[in-house]
Amino acid sequence: MIFVRILRRLLFLLLVFFSSLFASQDSVVILCYHSFIGNKPDNHYDFSVSQMSNHIKTISSLGFRFVSWQEILDGKVKGAKNVLITVDDGHKTINDVWPLFKAYKIKPMLFIYPAIVDRKSNTCTTSNLRVLQDQGAVLGGHGWNHLFIAQKLFDEDIVAFKREIYYGRKKTSLIARKEIDVFAYPFGVYSDVTLEHLKLAGYKYAFTIDKGVQPLPISKGRGPLLIHRYMVTFYSWKSIRKILENGGLEIAGK
Ligand SMILES: [Zn+2]
Numbered sequence: 001m002i003f004v005r006i007l008r009r010l011l012f013l014l015l016v017f018f019s020s021l022f023a024s025q026d027s028v029v030i031l032c033y034h035s036f037i038g039n040k041p042d043n044h045y046d047f048s049v050s051q052m053s054n055h056i057k058t059i060s061s062l063g064f065r066f067v068s069w070q071e072i073l074d075g076k077v078k079g080a081k082n083v084l085i086t087v088d089d090g091h092k093t094i095n096d097v098w099p100l101f102k103a104y105k106i107k108p109m110l111f112i113y114p115a116i117v118d119r120k121s122n123t124c125t126t127s128n129l130r131v132l133q134d135q136g137a138v139l140g141g142h143g144w145n146h147l148f149i150a151q152k153l154f155d156e157d158i159v160a161f162k163r164e165i166y167y168g169r170k171k172t173s174l175i176a177r178k179e180i181d182v183f184a185y186p187f188g189v190y191s192d193v194t195l196e197h198l199k200l201a202g203y204k205y206a207f208t209i210d211k212g213v214q215p216l217p218i219s220k221g222r223g224p225l226l227i228h229r230y231m232v233t234f235y236s237w238k239s240i241r242k243i244l245e246n247g248g249l250e251i252a253g254k
Helices: 002-022 049-061 069-074 092-102 125-133 151-156 158-176 191-199 238-245
Strands: 027-033 082-088 109-112 138-141 183-185 203-208
Touching: 027 238, 049 092, 049 238, 092 125, 109 125, 109 183, 125 138, 125 158, 138 158, 151 158, 151 191, 158 191
Parallel strands: 027 082, 082 109, 109 138, 138 183, 183 203
Antiparallel strands: none
């Protein structure tokens, strides 16, 4: 009897060992879009509504689920076939793709910088952003006026550096009607000092445009202030598509 028990225990331990070896890491492919104007062949960051529709259909037909930031925070995102859509800079053409987003239950994150909100005609207004927020979008910070918030700015103009982080957060929180804790680095640039001040300002999460599939929970990988994203451009879409075709896993050797 003892022998059988030992054998059973051994088999159980082997099973645990192998299942942990092959257990798939939960992850999400985070995409960064900008605008949806559609008549800008020279702007590689811009996509027409029909191009965006094709992207969404491709992502969906490859078996990916569009996940929300809240689901990620709640630990509800499992497996590797997950996509989170983020849109930077607050261009008003988000409204043109909104019906598409609604149809596919996409709840995007919108990273905005208040210096242009209610001031530039091609940017979403505060009330527009609040409507999108009420319909599931998550508003996040993107500086005050989209400067390069790195060591150089800290050294040369600390007032401007702090305005980007602290004042930017205050104004974005007013637009969002709540204290925001997510940020996206303008131009994707950052230094150690940027991370330091983001934390002091009350930011808990920050999105880069450093390529890579983001492991979950979000604190994994490089930590919550260096979240991976893929910037989607006319040129990068091809390689992003390959990663999606590979099941949301990075392609070895790339
Ligand atoms: Zn930006």
